[in-house]
Amino acid sequence: MLRVVLGKRLAELRERAGIGYEAAARALDVTHATIRRMEKAEVGLKIPYVEKLLRTYGVTDPEEVESFLALAREANKPGWWHRYRDVLPEWFSAFVSLEGEASLIRAYEPHYVPGLLQTEDYARAVLRAGLPHAPAETIERGVSLRMARQRLLTRDPAPPLLWVVMDETVLRRPIGGPAVMRAQIDRLVAACAMPNVRLQVMPFAAGPHPAMYGPFHIFRFEIRELPDVVCSENLVGAVYLDERDDVSAFLEALDRMCAQAAPAHSTEAVLGRIRKEI
The missing domain is CATH 3.30.870 (Endonuclease; Chain A)
Structure with missing residues (x-):
């Protein structure tokens, strides 16, 4: 469920930045399907990917980035x-x-x-x-x-x-x-x-x-x-x-x-x- 929340937040950040799936995918050198799957919580959240996306979406405050990454690490832990x-x-x-x-x-x-x-x-x-x-x-x-x-x-x-x-x-x-x-x-x-x-x-x-x-x-x-x-x-x-x-x-x-x-x-x-x- 935490992955669902973070996926929705990533989608909100991407849309707020005016960035489409293709552009987000190019930032990670992946397919646009990977971005969609991350936002739909269908895959785990790779920390380097999440960090790069946050920067791409204009999230530059170190504390905000680290807070998001900490949640992503928590989301990747098994229940x-x-x-x-x-x-x-x-x-x-x-x-x-x-x-x-x-x-x-x-x-x-x-x-x-x-x-x-x-x-x-x-x-x-x-x-x-x-x-x-x-x-x-x-x-x-x-x-x-x-x-x-x-x-x-x-x-x-x-x-x-x-x-x-x-x-x-x-x-x-x-x-x-x-x-x-x-x-x-x-x-x-x-x-x-x-x-x-x-x-x-x-x-x-x-x-x-x-x-x-x-x-x-x-x-x-x-x-x-x-x-x-x-x-x-x-x-x-x-x-x-x-x-x-x-x-x-x-x-x-x-x-x-x-x-x-x-x-x-x-x-x-x-x-x-x-x-x-x-």
Whole structure:
């Protein structure tokens, strides 16, 4: 995500200087496609390239140049999740990066408890269902990654606000057995008390709603260069959307669902009733 920010800033500097792709490429003796890929965060930022571009775009203040280069060096470092690359698909690396930078994470979950709120036993059962042929060590690595992601909600400073609408189906589907489900509901009850977590349950009785087609997440950031991003998952990957019209459609659907679902202040009572039935 830091590469995305720096790429956008490079594009702004180039445009402000009135320099086109071809001229910028000539300054580095590369193709114009390389400049485009740098601005779109599709490649790492080579420090000599970045420094030469800054000079070409008229950035001459030494402190400003060094500040930009320091961010570029930071952007080239692998994220903490890199050590889980053996069990982390490329499409999900982007998800974890978005998750880590977001100030607000909103989601609709029709099937499972969100990964950020799962217990170890629940996560293990979910991963086993999705990867029936995977060896035990792969499942355990996946559980470890999921637990590491959860530290996001208690980080200091500035943990993100997590606002989730879950279908009642999530709480009714027996995953891992009764004991696992009871422990998972207890985890959700505890989450309701967290100041940066808001949970709502969409009851069966509410009928149809605008997002019955599948799960999705919406990420919002404090960094001005980053637009809202929607992640819509499927069986083999995910689609990421950041065009305003696309994101607006998901936001509207989720807003309608929040109005239709049980209010957040009643979620603990809903969880308690369902737990007694398990």
